[in-house]
Amino acid sequence: MLPDINKELQALRETDRFRSTKQIESAQETRIRIDDRDLILFCSNNYLGLANHPTLKGAAVEAIHRYGTSSVASALISGYMAPHAELETCMAKFLTTEASVVFPTGYTANLGVMTALLGPDDIIFSDQLNHRSIIDGCRLSRAKVEIYSHGDTDHLHSKLQNAKNYRRRLIVTDGVFSMDGDIAPLPELVSLAQEFQTILMVDDAHGTGVLGANGRGTFEHFGLSSDAIDIHMTSGSKALGASGGFISGRSDLIDLIRNRSASYIYTTAMPPDACASTTASLDLISNTPAIRQNLWHNIETIREGLQKLGFDVGNTQTQIIPIIIGDDKKTIAISTELYERGIYLYGIRPPTVPEGQSRLRLSVMATHTKEDIQYLLNTMAEVQKTFT
Numbered sequence: 001m002l003p004d005i006n007k008e009l010q011a012l013r014e015t016d017r018f019r020s021t022k023q024i025e026s027a028q029e030t031r032i033r034i035d036d037r038d039l040i041l042f043c044s045n046n047y048l049g050l051a052n053h054p055t056l057k058g059a060a061v062e063a064i065h066r067y068g069t070s071s072v073a074s075a076l077i078s079g080y081m082a083p084h085a086e087l088e089t090c091m092a093k094f095l096t097t098e099a100s101v102v103f104p105t106g107y108t109a110n111l112g113v114m115t116a117l118l119g120p121d122d123i124i125f126s127d128q129l130n131h132r133s134i135i136d137g138c139r140l141s142r143a144k145v146e147i148y149s150h151g152d153t154d155h156l157h158s159k160l161q162n163a164k165n166y167r168r169r170l171i172v173t174d175g176v177f178s179m180d181g182d183i184a185p186l187p188e189l190v191s192l193a194q195e196f197q198t199i200l201m202v203d204d205a206h207g208t209g210v211l212g213a214n215g216r217g218t219f220e221h222f223g224l225s226s227d228a229i230d231i232h233m234t235s236g237s238k239a240l241g242a243s244g245g246f247i248s249g250r251s252d253l254i255d256l257i258r259n260r261s262a263s264y265i266y267t268t269a270m271p272p273d274a275c276a277s278t279t280a281s282l283d284l285i286s287n288t289p290a291i292r293q294n295l296w297h298n299i300e301t302i303r304e305g306l307q308k309l310g311f312d313v314g315n316t317q318t319q320i321i322p323i324i325i326g327d328d329k330k331t332i333a334i335s336t337e338l339y340e341r342g343i344y345l346y347g348i349r350p351p352t353v354p355e356g357q358s359r360l361r362l363s364v365m366a367t368h369t370k371e372d373i374q375y376l377l378n379t380m381a382e383v384q385k386t387f388t
């Protein structure tokens with residue numbers, strides 16, 4: 001029998017920590033329809049505006065006609081179809097790695113690679129603000145975990161010095177931090193990984209498609225070669241506007257994953273249409289740099305506009321712009337006020353962010369117009385007066 005869980009829910013409600021879903025009745029463009037109203041969307045990961053792009057939709061529809069609606073088996077049984085193979089080849093080519101493997105989601109990719117490679121004789125050094133899927137990958141691997149202060153390579157250095165007697169050592173970091181929009185200090189992490197003969201893994205879910213001259217992500221942003229990073233992880237469901245989780249790197253790493261990752265083996269492979277739309281997205285991103293240039297123009301306009309208004313946007317360097325409010329209640333009140341004024345900008349509270357750092361996590365899209373941005377900044381100026 002289910003125990004009485006209402007007290008727990010009540011406690012969440014009383015502390016403004018209760019979460020629920022909102023039904024979206026349209027595609028995720030810069031305008032979305034909720035409750036029979038059109039709102040300007042400022043909190044989607046559809047950074048390049050590709051999630052409703054005709055080319056991606058066309059590729060998905062064609063794949064459905066040819067391969068049906070589901071993979072209906074694990075990749076190792078009969079779920080690995082031509083669209084999976086094509087996507088893996090395209091992703092490896094895009095990231096300039098030897099090979100790539102597709103998981104159904106980024107979350108399962110993080111769990112899969114960490115559990116395949118690490119066990120109780122190993123140690124992981126994980127940035128304090130890494131994504132929850134990395135934290136869960138650390139836990140599930142059963143390796144010892146050392147958390148280093150956010151982006152603090154001196155702190156990491158001191159931890160590495162005291163951890164020589166392990167079978168394997170892994171440094172893991174988000175490339176672009178998902179709630180703060182700052183970029184990991186990759187060149188320094190590469191040096192430390194080399195000095196201490198440590199594996200380096202980068203979760204670039206929010207960097208892929210956005211950073212670097214060709215959109216390859218954080219390593220390209222810093223002018224590093226792809227093999228400076230041992231394990232590239234990314235997601236198809238952010239800037240790519242599609243689906244899936246990917247681990248890319250050396251072919252032997254990919255072989256090990258196919259043999260050892262429970263979250264690859266004991267789950268149904270990604271649907272073929274999702275593979276096809278993701279491949280189409282990689283192609284589009286590679287051949288249309290103007291989309292990324294629009295995004296960067298919008299990022300700079302919004303960040304500068306918010307800073308001029310006096311909002312605390314932390315150390316953002318990217319399309320993820322946290323408007324840090326602090327208090328949970330005030331964050332929700334501002335988010336509600338924006339909603340009333342036609343802007344959808346979700347409030348993020350602990351445990352997703354540290355206590356006292358509740359925020360509006362604004363994400364910029366390449367397809368936001370000048371008018372959208374002006375309306376946002378004007379509305380933020382008005383809302384600021386109401387709440388100070």
Ligand SMILES: Cc1ncc(COP(=O)(O)O)c(C=O)c1O
Pocket residue numbers: 105106107108110131133174178203205206235236237244245
């Ligand atoms: C940094 C980071 N890693 C991994 C994931 C998980 O990716 P996915 O949404 O494809 O499961 C996310 C997104 O939620 C993320 O922000």
